[in-house]
Amino acid sequence: MFRKLEEKDLAVLREIVGAERLFSHDAIHPDYTHDEMILYGKGQPEALVQIKSTEEASRILAYANQEGLPITPRGAGTGLCGGCVPLVGGIVLSTALMNRILEIDRDTMTAVVEPGVLLMELQAAASEQGLLYAPDPGEKSATIGGNVMTNAGGMRAVRYGVTRDYVRGMQVVLADGEILELGGKIAKNSSGYSLKDLLVGSEGTLGIVTRLTLKLLPSPKKMISLLIPFNRLDDALKAVPKIMQLPFVATTIEFMEKEVLDDAQEYLGKDFPNRDYPAYLIVSYSGSSTQEIETMLDQAANCAMENGALDVFLSDTEERQESIWNARGAFLEAIKNSTTEMDECDVVLNIDCVAEFIAFTRVCAERYQLRIRSFGHAGDGNLHVYVCRDQMEESAWQTALKACMDGFYRKARELGGQVSGEHGIGHAKREYLKQSIGSVQLALMKKIKAAFDPNGILNPGKVLDD
Amino acid sequence: MKILVCIKQVPDTQKVQVDPETGVLIREGIETKMNPYDLIALETGMQILKKMGGTLDVLTMGPPAAEEVLMEAFALGANEAWLMSDRRFAGADVLATSYTLAQGIQAMGKEFDLILCGKQTIDGDTAQVGPAIAEVLEIPHVSWVKKIESVSKTSLIVQQEQMDVLARIEVSLPCLLTVEKGIVQPRLPSYIKKRMADRKMIHWMTLDQCPDRDPKRYGLNGSATQVERMFEPEASAEAVQWEKSSGENAALLADLLKKKKFIQGGNDHGRIED
Structure with a gap:
């Protein structure tokens, strides 16, 4: 248990950040009590500090560590598993105002940014220089700090990998206020344990990141997306491994069903270019010339049609790409909009197990009388499965939802999958993580946590149980 | 129902650049695509066909390379494609362009029930060619159509986007419409249809096939517009x-x-x- 904040604590915080960036109790905007998944509950912070420098973070942490005050770090609050919810009150430390792009270095192909920079801002800044920040999580208004702390994935992971693959260096403030520099602009590093990679995906439980050095790539000149219709989702998913065996790598392979497109149309008030078929894949390729793209297109289209595709629709201009990707980007919000309450599951599986898992979700929908919607990254096995409450009565919903989610995670374990592909654990998925990783790994994780944060002040109750 | 859609190949760029010295559009190194409004016209036609049955032809005027947009029209479901290409058509303004296209339509020898155009092109931006074709052909037209409410064998009821009001108009066939953004969501080209399309299917037309063969009515000679200066508009x-x-x-x-x-x-x- 942590003690409550007192006036003397607020005075210290005020002295560090100034009165205009310190808020306490009722003056804290309700947004700071939750993330995007209100279903997982809210937490009332006692203080909110909006830091603007590493030094401020260092002084706040040193004080909180000494006084035993809990710190919940927060970026844009777009998380999906309660990672930034202040479960035990204390101090919410927002890095949103540390939002400067410090450098786009063309010579080393890196960007140096503060953690509060938004994903869309970084992507735009890189693009202006003809460079690409490759990770592309759906939520573009998330902060880079949040992306790094959850090791966010996104739609381009098939070809480019995930956020962790793009973090070259970081400045991090440890629980006792010590400032540490990990990695740098260097492209390789075999110098001891990679603490940087451990920090990525640690959801604010090991330290507060205050600066990031990120890898950039040359921007591809041409892009094409193929919208590929199938009679059954099963056929679509079974075609994915075949498409991945082609001698060039797709940037993106997404799957979707007509029902989700209908939800997206309802939500956006805009029609999708094609809704005539029950299931679709979207496969994208990028390259340096029209000729290269044409070759990929021919081989991929033929491969898809040999494996059950009914046609292949081509998206090759900006307007066409927008018509597809705007809808795809709105799926989560569209499903949310279609129901009264929902819960989600972000498991990751071997790509040849996706079809079996989706078939299992249908069995669960039938068994528990729940409406279930799915879409996701067929090319890397990361699914987003949404269980919708609709008009179900509260206690029946809670019972059915729990049984259904338990079933999902059990099935994922049986198939050799993991609890989260890209959203993280937060506090919502802790129990499932525990079941999934086993006691030895769990004990090691707890020792690591204790080594970084002996007093347990950093984001208490997240990832691991206390 | 027999439908014709007029289409144009335009530069594939959001930012049209003008050479500040010569005042000519910079086309080098810029790829081309079908004018986005024409895609909307084509989709509008396809959706009417779905209800009414019939055929959909496409017509363009341009250099031989404009074959590309016609090939794309095949991949989008067009039945026949017509290309008006002749050096004597070059340099045409609104007047000459609309006259040329109207001549082409007459030369095709098909009695179209409905002619569809995009509201405007993204390079010329005049929004006048569609209505001007209708005037030459002496058929009624409605521009800025944002919704087609109903279609019968003899007439259409459409909504026209005006500055402050929406007008609901019944127009008898044959007629010409120019369509606004948002009326329909254009489909994507089909790979199967693309593979089946063949350049040989394109009908070529020159001035020699036009009913009026007076060269003074075509191209630069037939253009009444004097261009004083071309320049990039200031961004605002x-x-x-x-x-x-x-x-x-x-x-x-x-x-x-x-x-x-x-x-x-x-x-x-x-x-x-x-």
Whole structure:
């Protein structure tokens, strides 16, 4: 248990950040009590500090560590598993105002940014220089700090990998206020344990990141997306491994069903270019010339049609790409909009197990009388499965939802999958993580946590149980 | 129903650049695509066909390379494609272009029930060629169509986007419509249809096939427009700023959105006349 904040604590915080960036109790905007998944509950912070420098973070942490005050770090609050919810009150430390792009270095192909920079801002800044920040999580208004702390994935992971693959260096403030520099602009590093990679995906439980050095790539000149219709989702998913065996790598392979497109149309008030078929894949390729793209297109289209595709629709201009990707980007919000309450599951599986898992979700929908919607990254096995409450009565919903989610995670374990592909654990998925990783790994994780944060002040109750 | 859609190949860029010295559009290194409004016209035609049955032809005027947009039209479901290509057509303004296309339509020898054009092209931007074709052909036209309410064998009921009101118009066939953005979502080209399409399927036409073979009516010779100067328009971002109470700001914003017809309101704006 942590003690409550007192006036003397607020005075210290005020002295560090100034009165205009310190808020306490009722003056804290309700947004700071939750993330995007209100279903997982809210937490009332006692203080909110909006830091603007590493030094401020260092002084706040040193004080909180000494006084035993809990710190919940927060970026844009777009998380999906309660990672930034202040479960035990204390101090919410927002890095949103540390939002400067410090450098786009063309010579080393890196960007140096503060953690509060938004994903869309970084992507735009890189693009202006003809460079690409490759990770592309759906939520573009998330902060880079949040992306790094959850090791966010996104739609381009098939070809480019995930956020962790793009973090070259970081400045991090440890629980006792010590400032540490990990990695740098260097492209390789075999110098001891990679603490940087451990920090990525640690959801604010090991330290507060205050600066990031990120890898950039040359921007591809041409892009094409193929919208590929199938009679059954099963056929679509079974075609994915075949498409991945082609001698060039797709940037993106997404799957979707007509029902989700209908939800997206309802939500956006805009029609999708094609809704005539029950299931679709979207496969994208990028390259340096029209000729290269044409070759990929021919081989991929033929491969898809040999494996059950009914046609292949081509998206090759900006307007066409927008018509597809705007809808795809709105799926989560569209499903949310279609129901009264929902819960989600972000498991990751071997790509040849996706079809079996989706078939299992249908069995669960039938068994528990729940409406279930799915879409996701067929090319890397990361699914987003949404269980919708609709008009179900509260206690029946809670019972059915729990049984259904338990079933999902059990099935994922049986198939050799993991609890989260890209959203993280937060506090919502802790129990499932525990079941999934086993006691030895769990004990090691707890020792690591204790080594970084002996007093347990950093984001208490997240990832691991206390 | 026999439908014709007029299409144009335009530069595939959001930013059209003009050579400041010669005043000519810079086309080098810029790829081409079908004018986005024409894609909307083509989709409108396809959706009418779905209800009414019939055929859909496409027509373009341009250099031989304009074959590309016709091939794309095949991949989008067009039945026949016509290319008017002749050096004597070059340099045409609105008057000469619309006259040439109207001549082509007459030369095709098909009695089209409906001719569809995009509201405007994204390179020329005049929004006049469609209506001018209708004038030459002496058929009725409705421009800025944002919705087709109903289609029969003899007439259409359409909604026309005017500055402050929406007009509901019944127009008899044959007629010409120019369509607005948002009327339909254009489909994507089909790989199967693309593979089946063959350049040999394109009908070529030159001035020699036109009923009126007077070269003074075509190209630069037939153009009444004198271009004084071409230049890039200055970029401007129109912005409104209110600094009143949040309640007053909200009311002003709601009024503006109603005026722009983004939302429906209780005033005369956005009213559909019936």
